[in-house]
Amino acid sequence: MANQNPLPLYEKNWYKHNYKRVTESLLLILLLLLLGYRVISVNNYSFPWFVAFLCESWFTISWFLTLTTQWSPAEIKTYQDLLLQSVQELPPVDLFVTTADPLLEPPIITVNTVLSLLALDYPPQKLACYVSDDGCSPLTFYALQEASQFAKFWVPFCKKYDVQVRAPLRYFSCKPEVSTANNTPQFKQEWLEMKDMYDNLSHKIELEASQKSNPCHGEFDIFSNTERTNHPTIIQVICENKECLEDGLPHLMYISREKRPNQSHHFKAGAMNVLTRVSGLMTNAPFILTVDCDMIVNNPKVLLHALCILLDSKGEKEVAFAQFPQRFYATLKDDPFGNQMAIFIKYLTAGIAGLQGPFYSGTNCLLRRKVIYGIFPNRMENGNNLSKDELEQKFGDSNEIMKTVAHALEGKTYLPNDINISIAVDIAAQVSSCGYEHGTSWGKQVGWIYGSITEDKLLGLKIHEKGWRSELCTPNPIAFTGFAPGGGPNAMAQQKRWAIGLLEIFFSKHCPIFGTIFHKLTLRQCLAYMWIINYWGLKPLFEVCYACLLSHSIITNSNFLPMDLGICISIAFFVIYKIYTISEYLAAGLSYRAWWNNQRMTRITRMNAGFCAFVCILLKLLRISDTIFDITKKDVPLTDDVGDVKDAGRFTFDESLVFLPDTTILLLQLTTMLIKLLGLQPLISTHNGSGVGEIFCSIYLIICYWPFFRGLFEKGKYRIPLSLICKSIILTWCFIYLCKTTMDD
Numbered sequence: 001m002a003n004q005n006p007l008p009l010y011e012k013n014w015y016k017h018n019y020k021r022v023t024e025s026l027l028l029i030l031l032l033l034l035l036g037y038r039v040i041s042v043n044n045y046s047f048p049w050f051v052a053f054l055c056e057s058w059f060t061i062s063w064f065l066t067l068t069t070q071w072s073p074a075e076i077k078t079y080q081d082l083l084l085q086s087v088q089e090l091p092p093v094d095l096f097v098t099t100a101d102p103l104l105e106p107p108i109i110t111v112n113t114v115l116s117l118l119a120l121d122y123p124p125q126k127l128a129c130y131v132s133d134d135g136c137s138p139l140t141f142y143a144l145q146e147a148s149q150f151a152k153f154w155v156p157f158c159k160k161y162d163v164q165v166r167a168p169l170r171y172f173s174c175k176p177e178v179s180t181a182n183n184t185p186q187f188k189q190e191w192l193e194m195k196d197m198y199d200n201l202s203h204k205i206e207l208e209a210s211q212k213s214n215p216c217h218g219e220f221d222i223f224s225n226t227e228r229t230n231h232p233t234i235i236q237v238i239c240e241n242k243e244c245l246e247d248g249l250p251h252l253m254y255i256s257r258e259k260r261p262n263q264s265h266h267f268k269a270g271a272m273n274v275l276t277r278v279s280g281l282m283t284n285a286p287f288i289l290t291v292d293c294d295m296i297v298n299n300p301k302v303l304l305h306a307l308c309i310l311l312d313s314k315g316e317k318e319v320a321f322a323q324f325p326q327r328f329y330a331t332l333k334d335d336p337f338g339n340q341m342a343i344f345i346k347y348l349t350a351g352i353a354g355l356q357g358p359f360y361s362g363t364n365c366l367l368r369r370k371v372i373y374g375i376f377p378n379r380m381e382n383g384n385n386l387s388k389d390e391l392e393q394k395f396g397d398s399n400e401i402m403k404t405v406a407h408a409l410e411g412k413t414y415l416p417n418d419i420n421i422s423i424a425v426d427i428a429a430q431v432s433s434c435g436y437e438h439g440t441s442w443g444k445q446v447g448w449i450y451g452s453i454t455e456d457k458l459l460g461l462k463i464h465e466k467g468w469r470s471e472l473c474t475p476n477p478i479a480f481t482g483f484a485p486g487g488g489p490n491a492m493a494q495q496k497r498w499a500i501g502l503l504e505i506f507f508s509k510h511c512p513i514f515g516t517i518f519h520k521l522t523l524r525q526c527l528a529y530m531w532i533i534n535y536w537g538l539k540p541l542f543e544v545c546y547a548c549l550l551s552h553s554i555i556t557n558s559n560f561l562p563m564d565l566g567i568c569i570s571i572a573f574f575v576i577y578k579i580y581t582i583s584e585y586l587a588a589g590l591s592y593r594a595w596w597n598n599q600r601m602t603r604i605t606r607m608n609a610g611f612c613a614f615v616c617i618l619l620k621l622l623r624i625s626d627t628i629f630d631i632t633k634k635d636v637p638l639t640d641d642v643g644d645v646k647d648a649g650r651f652t653f654d655e656s657l658v659f660l661p662d663t664t665i666l667l668l669q670l671t672t673m674l675i676k677l678l679g680l681q682p683l684i685s686t687h688n689g690s691g692v693g694e695i696f697c698s699i700y701l702i703i704c705y706w707p708f709f710r711g712l713f714e715k716g717k718y719r720i721p722l723s724l725i726c727k728s729i730i731l732t733w734c735f736i737y738l739c740k741t742t743m744d745d
């Protein structure tokens, strides 16, 4: 399997954005000047002065992190034709899909993801798809069973007509792809038949979902007496390609790991570790593709592209995983919720790709199995002869697991004929039990590491620490597309979870700084990890402080922003920064509106989610409460042009406390403006009196918070609930009261 051909299978090119570099450096200089000015000229060393200094120092550090992260972007090109020439045989690949709740993640979405995987352009006898269901749902199982029947027709259809998007939900939401090759009556006929069959499939699943009682008869009696959080392991082979037929279907397995109350299951990380062991027993492929249940394949050649990187003669020794960027389907025009991350991917992800490599993002990624077993890059060649004791201590006491791990570490794989999946099922059930990992290295040095609810970033960090690189793979068409929650409770909860997870990493022994000091994480890669932790988790806290400082200075008629020359520096920074970001958007072919929406949403989501995450982490560190992975609700997209659906771009609210920081900041800014307008500030001020700077910033914040301002007066789900407004009023009042008392002293 090794690549004997010395020709590189992929090429990596670093490119320079000179104009960007100059502007970014200029912005850094302005920030440093501002700090210098504050130290030298503003000498009322009061508490607000100190807080302002702290915040501005932090913003400068943050900007420095952004600058180094985007400084040297890289892009790679993969040569999949060369791959097919240079490897005699393509390696087997195991495909992991996770789902966790049939209500939040409708099975029809999982089914579409699975179908798009089964139809990959890859020899089917080399593929095995493992679906982990943390919801223990007979409905999901039923849906997959039905889907595997449908796949018998769907997969040949896709391959025959070289369909690009092989998820029927997406495929049939557009008009038939008309190309010269398939513009025949026969194609049209088959298209209609397929559409009929798919409609029938989704109808069946809907019907089953609407019958509230679980179908616990026949094949489903394995689900009788099960509860989501209390059930034995359920493993079912839904489809097995026993004869290893080249025109057959990949294997398809359903796995719901054992769950017991009062046992920690480690959320997705735990599920991934079970999938690793179960697949090890059954197919033990040297490569693993991980996808979330909503991430459908958009380019059927993804595996070939990723393998160009991982089988390349250099990549084989140095690269641990090939990561595809996260893109989204059915997106809204002008990105009203700022959730499409186009600029993020274009500049930051590309920047990180130019360093040690992109972060692992949990989905859309092809990993080496060995790497998951904790191997270091330099130990690849000199064999991996772990003693039996070591194997048992690390991987647990199942003889079969030890055997498969040893095989995987040595780089041996099974021939498809060696395995009997049905026999492996019993052993697989044992290694999926709650207790299996006790006293082993699973979750500590082996597999997905426990301790953060952004288990993906943590695993990637541990891999980079060992000295591995990773590569960003950006084929055309886009590799995968997934679901992005809009603006509202779901999106906020997701952002908060990411912020919590990243802070968990920062405040633990896995902190990237230690990775650089004690391990092989490169300094700039460490700064890139610090960038993402800071962006989501730390910086928002300082932003909230700064916003409070604004109000404080207006209420007390004092000023904290620099005057005279200093204000020129601030204005220059603001103007250059805005022009710089606009040009980024325009250069990427996006509109002014998209730019503004992102500017605004960055303020809104960062401050809300980041601040709440910080509180959650404090509670965790004080051992008052623990963090949990709450799953993002996924909606079934109807058509491609959701861009036109009325109200699709409007912000929604619920009672959750995640909205409290923003609502309070808005009310605070509104109140301070009112105080200013009515002239309720103290007339004789000990300081210079608040200046235009503070007022300008305060008005700017109110404009950013426009969706919240509207939310005060709207109806239904578009309205900020009264209870939340009351809480915000209390907090605002407390803050103003505090300002007044400190002023009187």
Ligand SMILES: O=c1ccn([C@@H]2O[C@H](COP(=O)(O)OP(=O)(O)O[C@H]3O[C@H](CO)[C@@H](O)[C@H](O)[C@H]3O)[C@@H](O)[C@H]2O)c(=O)[nH]1
Pocket: 097, 098, 099, 100, 101, 105, 132, 134, 266, 267, 268, 271, 291, 292, 293, 294, 361, 362, 363, 453, 454, 455, 456, 457, 494, 498, 501, 629, 630, 631, 632, 633
């Ligand atoms: O206990 C759990 C919780 C979640 N999941 C699965 O994890 C995936 C991601 O969950 P989702 O709610 O969609 O979270 P996102 O924030 O959208 O996911 C992003 O962030 C996660 C945490 O950082 C990563 O694991 C994901 O791969 C990445 O796409 C889904 O397939 C879930 O079914 C489980 O299997 N078990």
Ligand SMILES: [Mn+2]
Pocket: 292, 294, 482, 483, 632
């Ligand atoms: Mn998701």
